[in-house]
Amino acid sequence: MSSNWHEMTQTLIKDVRDHGKALSGPFVGRNVLILTTKGAKSGEVRSTPLVYSWQKGHHVIVASKGGAPTHPSWYHNLRTHPVVTVETGGKKFQARAKVVSDEDYEHMYKHHADENPSFWDYRKKTDRKIPVIVLEPIEEAKTA
Numbered sequence: 001m002s003s004n005w006h007e008m009t010q011t012l013i014k015d016v017r018d019h020g021k022a023l024s025g026p027f028v029g030r031n032v033l034i035l036t037t038k039g040a041k042s043g044e045v046r047s048t049p050l051v052y053s054w055q056k057g058h059h060v061i062v063a064s065k066g067g068a069p070t071h072p073s074w075y076h077n078l079r080t081h082p083v084v085t086v087e088t089g090g091k092k093f094q095a096r097a098k099v100v101s102d103e104d105y106e107h108m109y110k111h112h113a114d115e116n117p118s119f120w121d122y123r124k125k126t127d128r129k130i131p132v133i134v135l136e137p138i139e140e141a142k143t144a
Helices: 003-019 073-080 102-115 118-125
Strands: 032-038 045-051 053-055 058-062 083-088 091-099 132-137
Touching: 003 032, 003 045, 003 083, 032 058, 032 073, 045 058, 045 073, 053 102, 058 102, 083 132, 102 118, 102 132
Parallel strands: none
Antiparallel strands: 032 045, 032 083, 053 058, 058 132, 083 091, 091 132
8 A cells, every 4th residue: 555545544534533524635525434443364443434325324335445356455354343433424333334235236336336436437447246335333222
């Protein structure tokens, strides 16, 4: 990962945490969240800014990695540790990450790509099926 990419990612994370949105770069004007996962192998906590769409009452993310031939690290992390932390719009909550089944996949990918057209291009760049993930908030246990 280049230092420019790392710097852009860190700036984006700071902007989302401080202002609730991207203030510069390619994410301006898009819905952005910060996904925090536990490393599948290392166990280290990692935060990644991602574009999301809102579908069926949940945040939806897509593991495109820009159309690369392999899945992004955060995808492997949430497959191993599906309880994640989500930050967006000034809120922070835990969620369970669920990979979308074949039944809903095409409709949900289309909705996401229609809102974020670059995701249509990512599909053309790779032979892999790009995963779609729903982030379902985990309800806090209520005490009586």
